Amino acid sequence: MALLHDSDKPSSSSGILPLKEIPGDYGLPFFGPIKDRLDFYYRQGKDEYFRARMKKYNSTVYRVNSPPGPFNAKDSKVIVLLDAVSFPILFDTSKVEKKNVFIGTYMPSTHFTGGYRVCAYLDPSESKHETLKALLLTLLDKLHKKLIPSFRDSVTQLFIDLETELDNNGEASFNPISDKMSFDFLFRLFGNKSSYDTTVGGTGNTSLDRWLLFQLAPLVTLGLKYLPNCVEDLLLHTFPLPYFVVKSGYEKVHDAFHDAIKDLIDEAEEEGVGRDEASHNLMFLTGFNAYGGTKVLFPALLKYVGTGGVDLHRRLADEIRTIVKDEGTVTLAALEKMSLAKSVVWEALRIEPPVQFQYAKAKEDITITSHDSSYVIKKGETICGYQPFATKDPKIFTNPEGFVPDRFVGEGEKLIKYVYWSNGRESNDPTANDKQCPAKDMVVLLSRMMLVEFFLRYDTFSVEVGQLLLGSSVTFKSVTKAI
Known part of the structure; x- marks a missing residue:
């Protein structure tokens, strides 16, 4: 796929981009944020909320109220960024502060994280x-060799459950x-044992689901089939839950x-790092960053x-079967x-x-x-980047709304920096001094592993898709086993 702009600083024909006032406004105090919140959740929806204002101002940079506001947020006023060129300012911690803005203009109570402000909410300028x-990067690096065998041990049960449900119900x-x-x-990865061998059994994820929902509730909408919009x-x-x-x-x-990760x-x-603080930080990394990420x-x-x-x-x-056969098994080199x-993984991301x-x-x-x-x-102003628009920038990607499986093959791999x-470029690696996800490489590797394990077992499959509170829903209608 051709890159239309291969520079992070595109220039006008004169060589200097015109300096403009940031368009947009925040409306009347108190009422403006409420109006925008209703537009965002109920009248327009997220994409149309941003798209309509982008067209109105003829700009991918403008002022608007960021939901939930005004009650959950100290300040709902933001400058929104919707293109691939402006978006990376959000990663430059020499110029921007990331304190307490991990999920938005509000921060859930620290009660959800054992009373600690975990690493995700800290700015790199803070000593801790x-x-x-x-610490997180070091531990993840030590676990790297366990990723493939641990994943293969767990994913086997996924396919058993999938096939059983398909056989019993005709869909899964x-x-x-x-x-x-x-x-x-x-x-298994962090604790060296299956969750089934602990007091949480095989249902610990449902407790994490509720824990995640109560922190993210101000950002979601249930839809009319559950509650009237006003309720x-x-x-x-x-109010925060x-x-x-x-x-x-x-x-x-x-x-x-905690008992499983004593080492x-x-x-x-x-x-x-204190034992209790380390435990809750590792729990957040595992339950929010990793589990929450794979959930979506x-x-x-x-x-796709x-x-x-x-x-x-x-x-x-x-591709998968040929390379695995040549390598003798599934290895990092094979992946x-x-x-x-x-x-395909980068395109899904x-x-x-x-x-x-x-x-x-x-x-x-x-x-x-x-x-x-x-x-x-200006100093102190809040910046909000809406990533689904920035990573579908039509001036960067051809057919930006379409899923193009081989977009990043060959020369196209240069596009991964977009x-x-x-919370960083895919072409960069996280460090202790930035806010890029420490489990970035693990998430990408696990996604590749999901494809590998799937296509080692099946030739093709069909699905029906929908929408959940957090991400897409997928219902399998059929699978064809490999011969």
């Missing part, structure tokens, strides 16, 4: 950030089966996880591959050789990123550029 992020809902597998895999808005978007409702479930999972906690203590990513991946058709399935199966499988929003506050007056203009963001799902 580097210590915690370095992939999401709950995938969630159950993901939770058990992560428990839902009052319940979900007006209380921790005590999910406390017992979280503590049950955390206690079992990791010992290492953290040696690095100067695996269904999205199977959704499933609807991609028989020819795509044949090509993936041929790296699978150019089509790699491209591009078109339906597991994290849709990125936020930051300007540390100083900064000048940003879009494709055709430049703008000044895939931003991890």
Whole structure:
């Protein structure tokens, strides 16, 4: 796929981009944020909310209120970025602050994380950030060799459950089966034992689901089939949901996880991190970052591959089986050789990123550029990037709305620097001094593993897709086993 703009700083014909005032407004105090919130959740929906204002102002950079506001947020006023060129300012922690903006303009109570501000909510300028992020990166690096065998052990049960449900019901809902597998895999990876061998059994993921929902509730909508809009808005978007409702479930999972990862906690203590704080940070990494990510990513991946058709399935199966046969088994080296499988994963991350929003506050007056203009963001102003638009920028990607399996094959791999799902460029690696997801490489590897394990077993499959509170729903209608 051709790259139309191969520069992060496109220039006008004169060589200097015109400096413009940032368009848009926030409406009347109190009422403006409420109007925008109703547009965002009920009248327009997320995509149309941003698209309509982009057309109105003829700009991919403008001012708007970011939901939920105004009650959950100290300040709902943001400058939104919708193109691939302006978006990366959100990663430059020398110019922007990332304190307490991990999921938006509000932060859930620290009761959800054992009373600690975990690493995800810390800015790199805070002294504890580097210590915690370095610890997480070191531990993930040590677990790297366990990824493939641990995943293969857990994913076997996924296929058993999938086939059993298909045989019994004529269809199988992939999401709950995938969630159950993901939770058990992560428990095996970090704790060296199956979750089924602990007090949480095989249902620990349901406790994490509620824990996730109560933190993310201000960002979701249930739809009229559950509650009238006015009632839902009052319940979900007006006040944060209380921790005590999910406390017992979280503590049950955390206690079992804490017991299983004692060796990791010992290492953290040696690095100067308190045992309890290390435990809750690792729980957040596992339960929110990793489990929450796979909860969205695996269904999205199977959704696009499933609807991609028989020819795509044949090509993936041929590539995967040939390379695995040549290597003798599934290895990291084998995964790296699978150019089509790699491209399919990046394309799924591009078109339906597991994290849709990125936020930051300007540390100083900064000048940003879009494709055709430049703008000044004042110190203290909040910046909001809506990633599904930035990674579907038509001036970067041809056929941006379409799922193109081989988009990142060959020369196309240069385009991965415009895939931003991890709070950084896909071409970059996370460090202790930035806010890129520490589990970035693990998530990509697991996605490739899902494709490999799937096409080692099946030739083709058909799915029906829909929408859930967090991401896509996938229902398998058929699978054809490999001969």
